[in-house]
Amino acid sequence: xxxxxxxxxxxxxxxxxxxxxxxxxxxxxxxxxxxxxxxxxxxxxxxxxxxxxxxxxxxxxxxxxxxxxxxxxxxxxxxxxxxxxxxxxxxxxxxxxxxxxxxxxxxxxxxxxxxxxxxxxxxxxxxxxxxxxxxxxxxxxxxxxxxxxxxxxxxxxxxxxxxxxxxxxxxxxxxxxxxxxxxxxxxxxxxxxxxxxxxxxxxxxxxxxxxxxxxxxxxxxxxxxxxxxxxxxxxxxxxxxxxxxxxxxxxxxxxxxxxxxxxxxxxxxxxxxxxxxxxxxxxxxxxxxxxxxxxx
Amino acid sequence: xxxxxxxxxxxxxxxxxxxxxxxxxxxxxxxxxxxxxxxxxxxxxxxxxxxxxxxxxxxxxxxxxxxxxxxxxxxxxxxxxxxxxxxxxxxxxxxxxxxxxxxxxxxxxxxxxxxxxxxxxxxxxxxxxxxxxxxxxxxxxxxxxxxxxxxxxxxxxxxxxxxxxxxxxxxxxxxxxxxxxxxxxxxxxxxxxxxxxxxxxxxxxxxxxxxxxxxxxxxxxxxxxxxxxxxxxxxxxxxxxxxxxxxxxxxxxxxxxxxxxxxxxxxxx
Numbered sequence: 001x002x003x004x005x006x007x008x009x010x011x012x013x014x015x016x017x018x019x020x021x022x023x024x025x026x027x028x029x030x031x032x033x034x035x036x037x038x039x040x041x042x043x044x045x046x047x048x049x050x051x052x053x054x055x056x057x058x059x060x061x062x063x064x065x066x067x068x069x070x071x072x073x074x075x076x077x078x079x080x081x082x083x084x085x086x087x088x089x090x091x092x093x094x095x096x097x098x099x100x101x102x103x104x105x106x107x108x109x110x111x112x113x114x115x116x117x118x119x120x121x122x123x124x125x126x127x128x129x130x131x132x133x134x135x136x137x138x139x140x141x142x143x144x145x146x147x148x149x150x151x152x153x154x155x156x157x158x159x160x161x162x163x164x165x166x167x168x169x170x171x172x173x174x175x176x177x178x179x180x181x182x183x184x185x186x187x188x189x190x191x192x193x194x195x196x197x198x199x200x201x202x203x204x205x206x207x208x209x210x211x212x213x214x215x216x217x218x219x220x221x222x223x224x225x226x227x228x229x230x231x232x233x234x235x236x237x238x239x240x241x242x243x244x245x246x247x248x249x250x251x252x253x254x255x256x257x258x259x260x261x262x263x264x265x266x267x268x269x270x271x272x273x274x275x276x277x278x279x280x281x282x283x284x285x286x287x288x289x290x291x292x293x294x295x296x
Numbered sequence: 297x298x299x300x301x302x303x304x305x306x307x308x309x310x311x312x313x314x315x316x317x318x319x320x321x322x323x324x325x326x327x328x329x330x331x332x333x334x335x336x337x338x339x340x341x342x343x344x345x346x347x348x349x350x351x352x353x354x355x356x357x358x359x360x361x362x363x364x365x366x367x368x369x370x371x372x373x374x375x376x377x378x379x380x381x382x383x384x385x386x387x388x389x390x391x392x393x394x395x396x397x398x399x400x401x402x403x404x405x406x407x408x409x410x411x412x413x414x415x416x417x418x419x420x421x422x423x424x425x426x427x428x429x430x431x432x433x434x435x436x437x438x439x440x441x442x443x444x445x446x447x448x449x450x451x452x453x454x455x456x457x458x459x460x461x462x463x464x465x466x467x468x469x470x471x472x473x474x475x476x477x478x479x480x481x482x483x484x485x486x487x488x489x490x491x492x493x494x495x496x497x498x499x500x501x502x503x504x505x506x507x508x509x510x511x512x513x514x515x516x517x518x519x520x521x522x523x524x525x526x527x528x529x530x531x532x533x534x535x536x537x538x539x540x541x542x543x544x545x546x547x548x549x550x551x552x553x554x555x556x557x558x559x560x561x562x563x564x565x
Contacts, residue, residue, distance in 0.1 A: 015391050015392075017467075018390035019390070021381060021388070024381075025442065029399070029402075029437045031418060031434075032415055032437070033403045036417070039418075040413070095305060098305050099305070110556075112309040116312070118492050118545070119545070120496035120541065120544075122498045122518050126517070126521050127537060130533075138318055178556055178559055178560045179560065202297075233499065234498040234514075237502070237518060252409075252410060256413075272410070272412075272414060276410065279406055280406070
């Protein structure tokens with residue numbers, strides 16, 4: 001028996017019907033995605049205050065690209081990405097593999113790793129600000145046990161990035177873990193059974209079966225994690241304001257400063273365009289390169 | 297080998313739990329205890345004084361109301377817009393479908409979060425700066441929601457759709473009686489992700505609001521925390537922090553399975 005697939009014919013009436021359905025979404029996409037994106041591109045070629053804008057070509061791009069703070073911020077963001085993404089992915093996969101097995105307390109442990117996901121980043125920053133406070137903070141209190149002195153973790157340009165990275169790994173690893181748990185549920189049992197009969201060791205099974213089969217999950221989570229490393233900057237507002245001396249500043253927070261502290265609109269527009277290009281680049285990399293290499 | 301790994305995981309699990317435990321304990325500690333030292337996970341004379349003071353110092357009730365209005369104001373409009381758009385993409389053939397789909401895709405890459413600066417200008421041109429409406433509007437279209445729901449709608453059997461039409465249902469009746477009920481798990485997943493996301497949102501409301509009447513909890517908490525950064529006031533800041541995260545944490549512990557599966561669901565392409 002064949003089921004006749006009935007779809008709407010693509011006559012004008014159905015076109016209008018579909019456009020009508022899309023219209024509500026489309027208004028807001030236009031107002032808050034398309035228009036602002038184009039507006040940023042346009043503004044990036046103009047300088048001066050809002051009321052007396054003057055065309056300045058690529059001047060502002062040159063200025064921004066030559067700016068030492070900008071270079072530092074981009075470098076910071078790359079360090080932040082390299083510091084957070086691989087470690088939290090590794091941790092997420094490690095936790096998922098061991099917590100996937102049924103054992104007493106595994107659901108309790110999963111909870112303990114996942115709950116930071118639902119806590120707002122700004123509240124996380126408050127909590128970790130206390131943890132990192134010199135002398136009275138939890139970390140220094142703990143290190144006192146080993147005879148260590150007081151450390152100004154957030155006030156020292158050499159340590160500030162590291163402690164931020166640790167905090168973000170704590171917040172995000174559990175979130176990525178659940179994607180791995182989902183991925184593990186879908187792995188074929190028979191392959192493992194076959195490998196076991198062949199006498200494969202656990203580590204070999206991981207290397208040759210689990211890890212490759214989890215690759216789609218890893219790539220998906222990697223894209224999410226990279227995007228997050230450019231998108232989530234709330235903690236800077238509470239913890240460091242990007243300091244000391246821009247040592248912890250990130251691109252989106254730098255845009256916030258340019259636009260709303262220094263009111264340098266041209267610069268904010270240029271920085272926004274750069275961030276948009278980075279975001280599009282990440283997605284393009286994902287769809288054009290990774291998707292072709294990996295077969296789902 | 298096995299024991300070692302479980303050992304490591306248990307230690308990590310305890311470490312992961314410490315920040316929440318510690319902030320709760322600190323919120324019940326008297327002001328001087330933090331400075332005087334002592335074991336940080338024990339309060340010899342717990343007090344609710346910090347909560348009382350925090351509650352009196354900052355208008356948390358108003359902030360709670362604002363956050364509720366914002367979070368549900370975002371969700372309700374989103375549910376409306378994504379349902380219609382997902383239905384169009386899943387079940388109608390029309391000219392320009394692929395182009396429009398790609399345009400929707402763009403919002404997944406260029407999310408409102410990174411358009412802080414130009415979106416401020418849009419809101420300011422609309423004359424809506426410092427309103428709750430301004431906090432909500434950029435999120436009223438959700439490409440993420442549309443994709444999630446489109447996948448679900450596509451799985452609804454055509455036969456059901458057809459049957460309802462033969463019974464004389466108009467398209468909106470079919471949508472209401474066939475599609476929406478069968479997508480219930482997707483709606484719940486989307487709602488949980490949306491609510492927890494907007495409850496946590498900070499940078500956008502920070503720049504777009506400037507009064508007690510429109511400010512959400514996150515921004516209120518940040519301003520409150522900034523005025524009391526010295527150690528002596530930790531208890532108060534901790535109390536404020538606990539008040540902000542508690543509704544989410546309690547909801548999470550009660551509906552844990554639902555939360556986890558919703559967030560998991562949200563990641564499936």
